[in-house]
Amino acid sequence: MLKKLLIKPSVSNPIITTLEQKLVIKKLGKLESLDNQILQNLLPQIIGTSK
Secondary structure: OHHHHOOOHHHHHHHOOOOOHHHOOOOOOOOOHHHHHHHHHHHHHHHOOOO
16 A cells, blocks of 8 residues: 555665664764755655655
């Protein structure tokens, strides 16, 4: 059912994942401010909730 709601399920599956905190060994990095803003703008389109 979820695949029918997503515009691009192959794009969102590897990106959006929930991990238990105890499984995280270390952070690999941090998005720059501009990259974070771009991601925030694209995320609704990726998961199919854009207006």
